[in-house]
Amino acid sequence: xxxxxxxxxxxxxxxxxxxxxxxxxxxxxxxxxxxxxxxxxxxxxxxxxxxxxxxxxxxxxxxxxxxxxxxxxxxxxxxxxxxxxxxxxxxxxxxxxxxxxxxxxxxxxxxxxxxxxxxxxxxxxxxxxxxxxxxxxxxxxxxxxxxxxxxxxxxxxxxxxxxxxxxxxxxxxxxxxxxxxxxxxxxxxxxxxxxxxxxxxxxxxxxxxxxxxxxxxxxxxxxxxxxxxxxxxxxxxxxxxxxxxxxxxxxxxxxxxxxxxxxxxxxxxxxxxxxxxxxxxxxxxxxxxxxxxxxxxxxxxxxxxxxxxxxxxxxxxxxxxxxxxxxxxxxxxxxxxxxxxxxxxxxxxxxxxxx
Numbered sequence: 001x002x003x004x005x006x007x008x009x010x011x012x013x014x015x016x017x018x019x020x021x022x023x024x025x026x027x028x029x030x031x032x033x034x035x036x037x038x039x040x041x042x043x044x045x046x047x048x049x050x051x052x053x054x055x056x057x058x059x060x061x062x063x064x065x066x067x068x069x070x071x072x073x074x075x076x077x078x079x080x081x082x083x084x085x086x087x088x089x090x091x092x093x094x095x096x097x098x099x100x101x102x103x104x105x106x107x108x109x110x111x112x113x114x115x116x117x118x119x120x121x122x123x124x125x126x127x128x129x130x131x132x133x134x135x136x137x138x139x140x141x142x143x144x145x146x147x148x149x150x151x152x153x154x155x156x157x158x159x160x161x162x163x164x165x166x167x168x169x170x171x172x173x174x175x176x177x178x179x180x181x182x183x184x185x186x187x188x189x190x191x192x193x194x195x196x197x198x199x200x201x202x203x204x205x206x207x208x209x210x211x212x213x214x215x216x217x218x219x220x221x222x223x224x225x226x227x228x229x230x231x232x233x234x235x236x237x238x239x240x241x242x243x244x245x246x247x248x249x250x251x252x253x254x255x256x257x258x259x260x261x262x263x264x265x266x267x268x269x270x271x272x273x274x275x276x277x278x279x280x281x282x283x284x285x286x287x288x289x290x291x292x293x294x295x296x297x298x299x300x301x302x303x304x305x306x307x308x309x310x311x312x313x314x315x316x317x318x319x320x321x322x323x324x325x326x327x328x329x330x331x332x333x334x335x336x337x338x339x340x341x342x343x344x345x346x347x348x349x350x351x352x353x354x355x
Contacts, residue, residue, distance in 0.1 A: 014064055014067035014068050017060045017061075017063045017064035017067060018060075018064050020056045020060035021056070021057060021060040021061050021064055023053060023056060024053050024054050024055070024056040024057035024060065025057060025203050025206065026203075027053030027054055028053075028054055028057075028199065028203060029203045029204070031051075031054075032197070032199060051090055051094065051123055052087045052088070052090035052091035052094065053087070053091075054087075054127050055084075055086045055087035055090060055126075055127060055130065056084065056087050057131060057134075057171075058083075058130045058131045058133070058134030058135075059083035059084055059134060061134055061135075061138060061164070061167065061168075062083075062134045062137050062138055062141075063080075063083075064164075065138055065141045065142060065145070065161070065164060066141055068145070068161075069141050069144060069145050069148070071141075086126065086130065090123065128175045128178070128179065131171050131175065132171075132172065132175060135168045135171060135172055138164070138168055139168070142161065142164065142165055142168075145161060146161075149292070150290045150291065150292035150293070151265065151280055151290050151291055151292070152264055152265040152266070152276070152291060153264050153265070153291070153292065154258070154260075154261075154262075154263040154264065154291065154292060154295035154296065154299075154323070155261055155262065155263075155323075155324065155325055155329065156292065157325055157326055157328070157329045162209065163206060163209035166205075166206060166209060167206055170202050170206065174199055174202070241281075241282055241285065241286060242286075244272060244274055244278075244279075244282055245282060245286050245287075247272055247273075248268075248272050248279075248282070251271060251272060252298055255271075256302070257271065258295050258298035258299050258302070258323055259299070259302065259321070259322065259323040260323060261323050261324065261325050263295060263323070265279060265280060265291045268291075268295075279291075295323075296333045296336075296337065297337055299322045299323045299324065299333065300322075300333055300334050300337045300338065302322050302323075303318050303319070303321075303322040303330070303334060303342065304338070304345065306318045306321065306322065307342055307345055307346040307349065308346070308349045311346065311350065315327070315330075315342045315343060315346075318330075318342070319331075319342075330342070
């Protein structure tokens with residue numbers, strides 16, 4: 001994948017918000033390195049440069065999730081620019097300090113320590129409040145995204161945005177820890193350094209998860225087709241639905257397309273000659289299953305036949321032959337449908353056959 005394909009996959013605005021989000025988190029990581037490596041004496045001009053950047057994180061996180069979720073262009077409403085106003089104002093307020101000669105910066109730290117500490121206290125309180133608000137605003141979007149995944153994809157292991165939920169939980173934990181511990185009288189330099197190192201590691205792990213997250217299929221995710229669990233004005237009559245259900249059942253039995261690990265609702269709908277909306281309705285109304293559960297049930301049934309019929313084949317091989325991209329995905333799906341692990345199921349079948 002080259003850089004020219006990224007706007008097509010994410011949309012230029014989603015890509016921009018992702019960049020802003022990562023810049024903000026990198027700024028926090030640099031801040032911790034700067035403080036605990038005691039680099040102020042060597043790079044005094046960079047002191048405090050991260051403060052404004054951290055204010056990019058909250059709004060960028062929210063609008064990034066909104067854009068990959070099919071949200072409208074946020075800049076269509078100029079009022080949305082106000083989300084980034086605190087970050088811009090803070091950097092502008094710090095600009096005179098950054099432009100000072102280095103000796104002047106040292107004097108500023110020496111003569112205005114109390115003022116700077118008080119200002120930094122207000123800025124970080126503001127960041128914590130802002131981040132908490134945006135994390136709460138992100139939760140409905142993430143719930144919608146998860147619902148869209150199971151309605152459109154048979155394998156969500158690379159599309160689950162777990163790193164973004166991890167980001168939300170991590171920042172809330174960071175904020176609560178930083179605010180509650182001093183409130184109960186737990187303060188020490190050692191604790192402060194431990195907390196700083198923990199945040200540094202959190203950001204590194206988060207970056208690793210973000211880089212490992214597949215973005216290829218984001219653009220393929222279609223809007224949710226159901227409202228409150230009901231499909232409106234679909235035009236799919238009962239007799240027509242039964243015809244297509246029989247067609248789908250025959251397709252699964254003859255072509256076993258559920259073994260394709262990248263199978264999507266759109267791809268299956270094309271084979272059945274239905275719209276994705278109608279296929280989703282068919283699965284929900286006739287089988288009471290979403291697309292993800294339906295395909296994974298077919299895969300689990302196939303795996304059960306292999307576990308019983310080929311006792312020498314490893315569970316990992318069976319997982320990949322059944323359409324799964326990873327052993328963990330297979331184990332989770334199998335346990336959800338059968339109430340036990342694949343190994344336990346195989347052992348139970350072998351014990352029953354020996355009796």
